[in-house]
Amino acid sequence: MVTWIVRGITHGIAVAVGFALGIYFLPILTAPPAPSAEELAAMSEGATYQAELTRDLAGSDFLHWGEGTIALGPERIVHTGRLAPGPDYKLYLTTVFVEDEAAFAAARPDALHVGDVRSFDGFVLDVPEGVDLEAYTTVVVWCESFGEFITAGTYR
Secondary structure (H helix, E strand, O other): OHHHHHHHHHHHHHHHHHHHHHHHHHHHHHOOOOOOHHHHHHHHOOOOEEEEEOOOOOOOOOOOOEEEEEEEOOOEEEEEEEEOOOOOEEEEEEOOOOOOHHHHHHHHHHOEEEEEEOOOOOEEEEOOOOOOHHHOOEEEEEEOOOOEEEEEEEOO
16 A cells, blocks of 8 residues: 555656656747847847846746847847747836836736747847837846746846
8 A cells, every 4th residue: 555655656746747847848849940140130230229138137047037138129129149948938018127027017017018939049029010119118028827027128
């Protein structure tokens, strides 16, 4: 009887670890290829604004972080750098700088969802028609599935 209980516990732990690893690695395995460094550089040319992303924000940790540069122009937003891999990342523009989940929750009613982030080594998103970048100050990468802050940067 004790052997079955031990087996049940160890198998349960193995299933839980496998499930957690699957959640972590699935976005990496299914992510589309990131644009090349040359493509990112070309698309960043003529950008109106630029923001720096760092790992040292209050809401960032070893699983939720971003680094690099985001260039914002009237037609596109280009990230050159890296993001911690994860599911369901979204890019938002906010009117105030946020650096953790609580600050984003407070700013979210006025935030603008720009698009879905699908690659972790740089990405390009089109600016939605009619969006005025002057109305916002900050870019935020947010994990929608888990309500996790990833990174942010002020561009003006």
